[in-house]
Amino acid sequence: MSKKASHIRLYVADDLLTQRTIILGREQAHYLVSVMRLAVGATVLLFNGRDGEWLARLVKADRKSAQLMVEGQTRPQSLDPALPGLTLLFAPVKRAKTDLIVEKATELGVARLIPVITERTNTDRVKMERFLSIAAEAAEQCERLSTPVIDLPTGLDAALKAWPDDRPLYFCDEARTAPLLLSVLWAKSSQSGDGLGPCGLLIGPEGGFTAAEREAVCAHRATCSVSLGARILRAETAAISALSLIASAYELVRTDLQ
Amino acid sequence: MSKKASHIRLYVADDLLTQRTIILGREQAHYLVSVMRLAVGATVLLFNGRDGEWLARLVKADRKSAQLMVEGQTRPQSLDPALPGLTLLFAPVKRAKTDLIVEKATELGVARLIPVITERTNTDRVKMERFLSIAAEAAEQCERLSTPVIDLPTGLDAALKAWPDDRPLYFCDEARTAPLLLSVLWAKSSQSGDGLGPCGLLIGPEGGFTAAEREAVCAHRATCSVSLGARILRAETAAISALSLIASAYELVRTDLQ
Numbered sequence: 138m139s140k141k142a143s144h145i146r147l148y149v150a151d152d153l154l155t156q157r158t159i160i161l162g163r164e165q166a167h168y169l170v171s172v173m174r175l176a177v178g179a180t181v182l183l184f185n186g187r188d189g190e191w192l193a194r195l196v197k198a199d200r201k202s203a204q205l206m207v208e209g210q211t212r213p214q215s216l217d218p219a220l221p222g223l224t225l226l227f228a229p230v231k232r233a234k235t236d237l238i239v240e241k242a243t244e245l246g247v248a249r250l251i252p253v254i255t256e257r258t259n260t261d262r263v264k265m266e267r268f269l270s271i272a273a274e275a276a277e278q279c280e281r282l283s284t285p286v287i288d289l290p291t292g293l294d295a296a297l298k299a300w301p302d303d304r305p306l307y308f309c310d311e312a313r314t315a316p317l318l319l320s321v322l323w324a325k326s327s328q329s330g331d332g333l334g335p336c337g338l339l340i341g342p343e344g345g346f347t348a349a350e351r352e353a354v355c356a357h358r359a360t361c362s363v364s365l366g367a368r369i370l371r372a373e374t375a376a377i378s379a380l381s382l383i384a385s386a387y388e389l390v391r392t393d394l395q
Numbered sequence: 396m397s398k399k400a401s402h403i404r405l406y407v408a409d410d411l412l413t414q415r416t417i418i419l420g421r422e423q424a425h426y427l428v429s430v431m432r433l434a435v436g437a438t439v440l441l442f443n444g445r446d447g448e449w450l451a452r453l454v455k456a457d458r459k460s461a462q463l464m465v466e467g468q469t470r471p472q473s474l475d476p477a478l479p480g481l482t483l484l485f486a487p488v489k490r491a492k493t494d495l496i497v498e499k500a501t502e503l504g505v506a507r508l509i510p511v512i513t514e515r516t517n518t519d520r521v522k523m524e525r526f527l528s529i530a531a532e533a534a535e536q537c538e539r540l541s542t543p544v545i546d547l548p549t550g551l552d553a554a555l556k557a558w559p560d561d562r563p564l565y566f567c568d569e570a571r572t573a574p575l576l577l578s579v580l581w582a583k584s585s586q587s588g589d590g591l592g593p594c595g596l597l598i599g600p601e602g603g604f605t606a607a608e609r610e611a612v613c614a615h616r617a618t619c620s621v622s623l624g625a626r627i628l629r630a631e632t633a634a635i636s637a638l639s640l641i642a643s644a645y646e647l648v649r650t651d652l653q
Contacts, residue, residue: 218625237495244632246624279626319643323581366504366646367476368537374502374635381636382643385577388624 145173146182146190148273148284153188157207158196166203169195182211184276186283189214217282220246220387222335226296226306227376228255228342229263234373238340239268241373243275243285245380246387252290257344263290293350302358305336307383309375310355310362311345318363318379322386333390338383340376403431404440404448406531406542411446415465416454424461427453440469442534444541447472475540478504478645480593484554484564485634486513486600487521492631496598497526499631501533501543503638504645510548515602521548551608560616563594565641567633568613568620569603576621576637580644591648596641598634 147169151159161169169175177195183205184190190212197204225247229235242250250272252263268287276284291299300306307318326333339354346354354360365378405427409417419427427433435453441463442448448470455462483505487493500508508530510521526545534542549557558564565576584591597612604612612618623636 241632241635244626244628245636246626279628281626317643317647319640319647323647366642368502368504368539370502370537374499377499377632377635378503378639378643381639382577384624385575385636385640389575389577389581 144180144182144192145169145175146184146277146280148277149183149185151185153183153185153191153207153210155207155209159183159193159205159207161203161205163201166198166201169203170198171200180208181205183207184282187214189216190282212282214282218246218279219248219281219283219285220384221248223247223380223383223387224249224251224335224337225340225376225380226251226253226300226337227340228253228258228372229260229290230343230372234343234371236267236271237373238376239271239287240275241377242380243272243281244279245377245384246281247285247380248283249286249288251288251296253296253339254290254292255342255350256347257342260290265289293346294353297353297357300337300357300359304334304359305361306339306357306359307336307379308339308354308360308362309341309365309370309379310351311369315362315364318365318382321361321363322382326386326390333386336383338376338379340372340379343372402438402440402450403427403433404442404535404538406535407441407443409443411441411443411449411465411468413465413467417441417451417463417465419461419463421459424456424459427461428456429458438466439463441465442540445472447474448540470540472540476504476537477506477539477541477543478642479506481505481638481641481645482507482509482593482595483598483634483638484509484511484558484595485598486511486516486630487518487548488601488630492601492629494525494529495631496634497529497545498533499635500638501530501539502537503635503642504539505543505638506541507544507546509546509554511551511554511597512548513551513600513608514605515600518548523547551604552611555611555615558595558615558617562592562617563619564597564615564617565594565621565637566597566612566618567599567623567628567637568609569627573620573622576623576640579619579621580640584644584648591644594641596634596637598630598637601630 179195180192182190183193189210191210192208193205196206225242227238229252272284437453438450440448441451447468449468450466451463454464483500487510530542
């Protein structure tokens with residue numbers, strides 16, 4: 138495990154199997170050769186979200202391109218530590234904070250990200266390519282074997298309409314009468330069977346939802362209003378904090394099941 | 396509560412009591428007058444970490460100075476949502492990430508921050524003034540009535556030597572045989588009495604602790620090695636994630652006690 142952790146991991150689009158040649162694009166080649174100073178003969182790990190993780194050896198390298206030869210599989214896709222049932226619906230906020238949400242959600246195992254446009258969302262902040270590249274880089278660093286799916290931006294109404302009635306949608310309500318998220322997760326994960334199934338987390342924009350939006354959220358049958366405690370958290374802190382709790386509860390249930 | 400939330404909150408050093416005049420420094424005056432465009436007659440909330448939270452009215456304002464008159468107390472110091480028993484010992488990492496640790500730790504209620512110098516820590520990254528200003532700003536935004544105490548940087552050995560044997564020091568060990576932090580907190584908080592007392596969280600540098608450092612940490616009687624799950628988290632994510640779990644567990648116990 139420690140040997141693997143010291144390897145550079147790259148997300149690629151290609152199918153991965155033994156003896157396959159992988160030609161890296163300019164950006165990844167530059168990273169390996171100029172930034173990380175790998176030479177021909179060095180090994181890296183590759184994953185594509187489908188075929189698990191593979192050891193590959195650098196067989197050709199210059200500043201503009203790099204060629205790898207796939208050797209053997211190091212982990213099957215089934216060992217992906219991502220959490221397939223976890224979706225984050227988030228209103229994009231300021232650029233650095235949105236980047237942080239995408240990066241940390243990926244690290245924390247989120248399987249699907251849905252950028253939600255609300256009345257107080259500046260749609261200029263929705264940069265799909267940027268989100269995808271941040272998510273890929275975060276996945277490379279955290280031993281995931283997949284990158285999260287990132288949906289095209291959607292309006293709040295459409296997002297709510299598409300959300301299934303039977304899949305809990307945690308909503309961090311600033312009205313502090315809601316139960317603590319940890320206490321809800323605690324109760325669910327001590328239930329027998331699949332008490333902690335697929336779920337979503339909805340995080341509003343910096344200025345909060347409008348009254349009408351909040352009403353629409355609360356009217357959805359799946360909505361489960363929760364509190365994160367007595368302190369007022371910024372939007373990105375609320376996202377990271379709530380995802381940490383949910384990911385840990387999933388992890389705990391998974392551990393118990395083994 | 397919603398009325399209070401819409402007020403600007405400022406951390407000041409002055410004692411706070413009715414009719415007291417507070418003269419703000421250049422930076423806070425600029426923020427109120429030029430950035431937030433408050434005019435004479437507007438109200439803000441003040442706190443100093445000792446006297447609770449007070450409503451104050453702007454009585455004189457120009458670009459370089461602002462004068463406030465304290466009116467009445469809005470919250471006693473006893474309602475501070477900070478968590479007095481929570482200490483974070485962290486190895487400063489890259490500048491933006493260290494800033495993030497200080498900001499988020501403050502939002503999540505940490506009472507005391509100890510910058511710890513390890514073999515892989517670049518001491519240039521320890522900027523006490525910067526830490527204090529980030530913590531004050533985060534406290535202003537999250538309804539705390541206190542800023543965290545930030546110790547002068549200390550070596551790892553000295554930090555461990557000063558840490559009491561009977562105060563759990565959670566250590567996010569990358570050796571994944573440790574129990575999940577959530578499961579440890581779960582067990583502690585279901586114990587009767589004060590199962591969840593004061594504790595600390597120790598976060599290492601980006602490159603991790605050296606073998607000798609790790610040994611010293613594990614040899615301390617208070618050390619409780621924990622895991623944050625199957626994914627490898629960056630240092631700052633580990634800090635925010637673990638603090639979210641601990642803060643929520645405290646919050647839950649506090650709620651139960653009420």
